[in-house]
Amino acid sequence: MNAPWSAGRTGQREPFIAFVCDDNTAEALRPIAIEQGWAGEKVNKGGLRNAVQTLSVSASPNILFVDLSESGDPLNDINALAEVCEPGTVVIATGQVNDVRLYRDLLASGIQDYLLKPLNPDMMRESFVQAQAMLNAPKLSEDVPDHPHCSLAVIGTRGGVGASTVATSLAWLLSAKGGRTTGLLDLDVHFGTGALSLDLEPGRGLTDAIENPGRIDGLFIERAMVRASDKLAILSAEAPINSPMMSDGSAFFQLQEELRGAFECTVIDMPRAMIVQHPHLASDVQVAVVVTELTLAAARDTIRILSWFKSNAPQTRVILVANRVHPAAQLEISRKDFEGSIEHKVDYVVPFDQKLAAQAAKLGKPLAEAGKNAKTVAPLAHLAEHVVQASEESGGETAAGGKKGGKGGSLLDRLGSLRPKKAQPAKA
Structure with a gap:
């Protein structure tokens, strides 16, 4: 009651x-x-x-x-x-x-x-x-938005590729630059860094939602989310690591539903394990931003995740982002060889910028905000524009299928072709 x-x-x-x-x-x-x-x-x-x-x-x-x-x-x-x-x-x-x-x-x-x-x-x-x-929690807007809702999930192919960094930057860009009310949902309930990146306390809203899915409604969203700005709010957690969160996924699904009603854009920082445990979470996601690095292990997992989207969520537009990319001479795999192995182009390349990353962490700001005019942030800004355009498009092919007519062979066959070339990376 x-x-x-x-x-x-x-x-x-x-x-x-x-x-x-x-x-x-x-x-x-x-x-x-x-x-x-x-x-x-x-x-x-x-x-x-x-x-x-x-x-x-x-x-x-x-x-x-x-x-x-x-x-x-x-x-x-x-x-x-x-x-x-x-x-x-x-x-x-x-x-x-x-x-x-x-x-x-x-x-x-x-x-x-x-x-x-x-x-x-x-x-x-x-x-x-x-x-x-x-x-100070965001008030649900009663006005009908002038544009369709934008729903995206950010998924890292491996831990440490910077998917959470990309997610918080996209949320900030959509709200601060795009002028859209944006809700950021960090589904890593034990180790999520979304609130930390925004210099906020995560609150108890997400853990309460998981424990009591029946309480999730528009009012719950309004009260549980922590405001980062007038147009950006986050729902996250720092659950005790000795307290596993037992859920059948219904709470996460309902949170997605309520966020769509409360915000013009929703950004879900979705750990890759979520698509294994709760595959239905991707069913209503318009755009999936898959974040990877140019390594052999990441190539293997990129192939698997792209294949998963093709089979399980073919309606979702997939955008592939290579993040934290070092200079060509330092790459484990060149961009050309990486794309050849996964049979899918890399849509955006975000250079590795240790100085900017450290500055953003010290300031408690998303990378995109800390480096507003930096060349490193330009691909993220273009990515945000692409996400909005992709979400507004009705129909059309999903990008999860990758290139058509590519060579066949097993996953290991495609990965194996990378090994001889690893010592001589091409220019990214």
């Missing part, structure tokens, strides 16, 4: 009001509130009952902190509070009952967080940061 406070946006209201039951809670909360820039006198006594009485005759704040310690039926009382709260209020509750079921039920009712007494300063700070991030 969704409480009314989660249905709208904030207006010109008090940024923060608290209603607590005892002096100890007030004394613990007041200095943390002041740290956030809020007035200490906004911490009131009276708990939930006083909150309901006060807010029934006055505007509710952007962030409401309420003490449930004196409540005999917290869930029922929270619903009473919801009736007097205006849309857009983020509610944080505290109490003495340490019960997982109550915690889950309270979150399901629409509150942002439930903190156990005695209050821990660090947990309060974290909860307030998340609450403010929610207030």
Whole structure:
């Protein structure tokens, strides 16, 4: 059940009001509130009952902190509070009952967080940061876009080829340069770097979605995504590595559906294992950007992934990007030989630029933003334009099939032809 406070946006209201039951809670909360820039006198006594009485005759704040310690039926009382709260209020509750079921039920009712007494300063700070991030979350557009939705997935043929770098750069280019509202979905729930590349905290939205797929809707997307700019938001995670995420893929599929309704463009940073475990995720992707490097191992995996798209998602337009490409003399395989082995042309070549990559990491910016005028970024800008054009085209052949009429032979036969030429790479 969704409480009314989660249905709208904030207006010109008090940024923060608290209603607590005892002096100890007030004394613990007041200095943390002041740290956030809020007035200490906004911490009131009276708990939930006083909150309901006060807010029934006055505007509710952007962030409401309420003490449930004196409540005999917290869930029922929270619903009473919801009736007097205006849309857009983020509610944080505290109490003495340490019960997982109550915690889950309270979150399901629409509150942002439930903190156990005695209050821990660090947990309060974290909860307030998340609450403010929610207030800044992207609002779903009610306007009909002037152009078709652009949906793309970025897949690396191997780890370390820079697929996440390409994904964040494309998302930034589509939003900042293309002027389109863009949602970035990082599906590497344990080791994703999308939020890190944007200098953001990933939040808990993606892990919540995986654990509770039934809660995913437009409102969930609005609240869970973390805003990077007015037109760019990200949904990612840093799940504990001792906690495997068990999912049948329904959460990921539903997230794609809701993102299409919330944004004009969606960029999915999709680990290659996802197409093995959840092949249906590629069914609604208009464009797949396959990122590779010019090596023997990457050639093998590029052949396999292109073949997979041809068989499993023939409607998807595939664009092949060679990333982090060193000067010709340093290549393991030349571009010409690489293309010959995979029987598919490389659409874009992004040069390796260690200095720019380091600068982008230090600034916490996507590569495309950190090097706006660099020659290294030019192929990424052209790629973004290509992606939009490809998504707008109806029908037409998918590029996953590669060149027609190419030579046959097994995968190993095609790879084997590269080995004698590896020491003498042609100019890329």
